[in-house]
Amino acid sequence: MSDPIVNIAAYKFVSLNDLPVWRAQLVDETAACSLKGTILLAPEGINLFLAGTQRGIDTFMRGLRARPEFADIEPKYSTSDSTPFRKMRVRLKREIIRMDHPAIKPESGRAPSVDAKTLSRWLAEGRDDTGRPIVMLDTRNAFEVDAGTFENAIDWRIDRFTQFPEALRAHRDELAGKTVVSFCTGGIRCEKAALLMAEVGIDNVYQLEGGILKYFEETDGAGYRGNCFVFDDRETLDPGLAPARLAP
Template sequence: MNAVLNISAYKFVPLADAPALRERLLERATALDLKGTVLLAGEGINLFVAGAEAAVRDFVATLRADPRLADLAPKESWSATQPFRRMLVKVKREIIRMDQPQIRPDFSHDGGRAPAVPAATVRRWLDAGRDDDGRPVVTLDTRNAFEVDCGAFDGAIDWRLGKFSDFPAALAAHRAELEGKTVVSYCTGGIRCEKAALLMRAAGLAHVYQLEGGILKYFEETGGAHFHGDCFVFDEREALASDLNARRG
């Protein structure tokens, strides 16, 4: 029986009080016997947490009680066992490292994030091979190479990244390949393709979007059409199939 609720979520929003917020969240998560990782930075929050359903929902309510996180919308999956070994809440320079300080998404105001395309639209575009304006559509994987090897969209562009901070150099080397196309960047849950899409827009590529909610949301809403293999996850489940159940582990 899958009795452990797993959630993942992120939000780019200014958090000037990240150290103090760390103490409050660690205390609450520990009291609820949750395990996982919460990353905090001046640019926002990124989290992967698991535990009993009531405890997880209590923790989400705690997060949403902060007005800056009131609209946090975690993605959910279930597992038979706890996939994390301990509870960590860390303050970092970036919640996802890109080493491009000028790329700073901000969900707190209109225009502060990358344009996003919902899963159903991406599936429709991939069915047709073109977007609604007739422009060729390509998917661009912003994950590390070993994650791509676990599963990816059919025909996805894969720059064999060793780490996400390699993405800016890869874009500089391959930018010409993307000209004249509609580019849908994607990753596991949305955080990497959020920054990647903004960087591509800053580089002058006009028709760039991110897959809203990443692969996990795409699995939830489409069943994984046009995706082969599984989605690698950074916990003891190792990978999730298109039904969001653990394939291994």
């Protein structure tokens, strides 16, 4: 029986210059490691989804972390029986996750985060460590939410992340007086969302560190209902990080 395919998702907000040079290097390095997937590069950082053998993934990550810009990048891991990507792409973008809100610069300072195990405890207790009620805010697109989300999570039914700022303005008062935990698939959208909420004056905002994928990796998925949509051929992952096809 062949070894399982290792899948990783990771991102890092960090200022990058000379993007075509970065792209050329990463094209060569992913090819040398026989990886498939997608890497997005933008002036604000990197976002990647890769699949390959354990050796290939480890080799690539060692090379990436050898660069000062990415020394602390932290992937989320899962496995599959086959490679869920058809090719390898390294693309240059304006933003690694588009929000169209240039004042939000995660590299300049992150919003507070809550780790998976702490959040699991908060959800079980129904409050945070200060006794405030918790509100889970799903920052993903509506079709992703439909595959699964945290129980009683707020879902503003957005079709794309660029609609999040307007939705926040419309619903801001609903979040007052609560501890708000923003979450998404791997952490990148909820990081920007948490910063925007802090910018508009919402107190007690956290981002779920590592997103749903890290929550599944480090807990039993308590409080989550359904599966997590992923943008590859696996379609969704269950709380055990096993591929689960969408219902027809």
